Amino acid sequence: MTESDSAISVEFTIGEAHPCTSGHFPGMPIxxxxxxxxxxxxxxxxxxxxxxISSLKKVKFLNILRPEELASVSLQAKTENLVIFSIESQGTQIASGRAVLASL
Structure with missing residues (x-):
């Protein structure tokens, strides 16, 4: 996890054999x-x-992410209970939205 100017970024990769890719889609997994x-x-x-997270708002899926592609989740706190998020891979935005937070 990296942090700069109240923005946080976490990198991840999903392996091709991960169960979430099963059926999405055979021969061209996403x-x-x-x-x-x-x-x-x-x-x-x-x-x-x-x-x-109490709710997600304005979630948009803009591009696909394929298994084995390096991606990152970026978070930016706008208020104590509102976080803007973005998922990017290779300079392309994959998804974005807002997360409304609540205390546990």
């Missing part, structure tokens, strides 16, 4: 959007102890 959101959740939980 990482499902729902699984990408679990990476956002993991990053938020690690970056903001004592917080959980």
């Amino acid at each position: 990482v499902p959007g729902a699984f990408l959101l679990t990476k956002v959740e993991d990053a938020i939980i690690n970056a903001f102890p004592g917080k959980t």
